[in-house]
Amino acid sequence: MAKSDRLFRLMHLLRSLHPPVTxxxxxxxxxxxxxxxxxxxDALRACGARIEGEAGFGYTLTEDYALPPQSLTQxxxxxxxxxxxxxRLRGDPALSQAARDALAKITASLPEEKRAQIEHSVGLVHRYLPQKQYVADLSLIRQACWEERALRLFYRDRQGRETRREIWPLAIVYLDEELMLLAHCRLRGAFRQFLVGSIxxxxxxxxxxxxxRVPMLRDYISELRTRHAIAPYCEDGRRIMREENLTAPL
Structure with missing residues (x-):
């Protein structure tokens, strides 16, 4: 591991592990x-990181030079x-780990009082049902959306019919108990919704x-909203959601 990569990893460990870390x-x-x-x-301290402690006692990151101070209300x-x-609970392994890492980085950028508020937050999340497992690689879908690249999928509808589709993936929608992929189907030449669990x-x-991708997703959501009270259907004919409940940060 290169020294620069090692120092970056060391900073992440100091942010995320419970202090003091030996x-x-x-x-x-x-x-x-x-x-x-x-x-x-010593190298991190020379760059401006405030790391308290010494050999035999453990280390605590008291001020993170790499992250700007945050002014968040309680x-x-x-x-x-x-x-x-x-x-962390609903995401696939990569997304779940990203949530942990993001919280660790944000916590490290806060003053001591704000850190305490994070550590003793009121809201807790718990799920009795186990996380649903998918055959489809969600990391691949996200990457395709980010890079705006086409995907080929093998899909089974409610009647058990299996079809191959080439799509332009636009977004992943997290429903109550299912994930849905919004896409432009090249075979149909139109926008379509695919249940991720059926891929x-x-x-x-x-x-x-x-x-x-961004203008297409905006057009698709606008199209859904103009249907008023008509609920959209998945590619296999299953009703998914009402349009007024579908939003996107565009």
Missing amino acids: AGDLAQELGVSQRTLYRDI IEIEALVLGLSEV LSLEWAKGSFRPR
């Missing part, structure tokens, strides 16, 4: 000797913790639709 634990996480760990701590902190906790396989297809 040199032995940090060295083990990084796969280096404690002697190297001590030099890395209710904003409650909303932040509750939202990221929900993502049997997924792979890259040739072609890019950059830079059309």
Whole structure:
């Protein structure tokens, strides 16, 4: 691991692990000797990070030079913790880990009083039912949306019919008990909704639709809203949601 990558990883560990963190634990996480760990701590301090502690006592990050100070109200902190906790429980492994990392970074940027509010937030999230597992790779779908690249999917509808589709993925919608993929179907030449749980396989297809994802998604949501009280249907004919409940930050 390059030194720059190691220092970045060390900062993340200091943000996320419960302080004080011993040199032995940090060295083990990084796969280096404690002697190297001590030099890395000195390097971070030289860059401006305020790291209290010393060998034998453990280390605490008291001021993070890499993150700007945040001015969040207590209710904003409650909303932040509750939202990221929900993502941690509902998201796929990559998204769940991202929620943990994001909260750790935000916490590290706050003054001591605000950190205490995060650690003792009122809102808690718990789910009795286990997280649903999907055959489709959600990381692949997100990447395709970010990069505006076409996907090819094998899909099974409610009647058990299986079809292959090439799509331009636009967004993933988190419903109460299901995930839904909004897309433009190249076979139908129109916008369509696909239940992620009904996707049997997924792979890259040739072609890019950059830079059309944002305007296409805006047009699709506008189209849904203009149908008033008519509920949209999934590709296999199942009713999904009412349009007035569908929003997007565009």
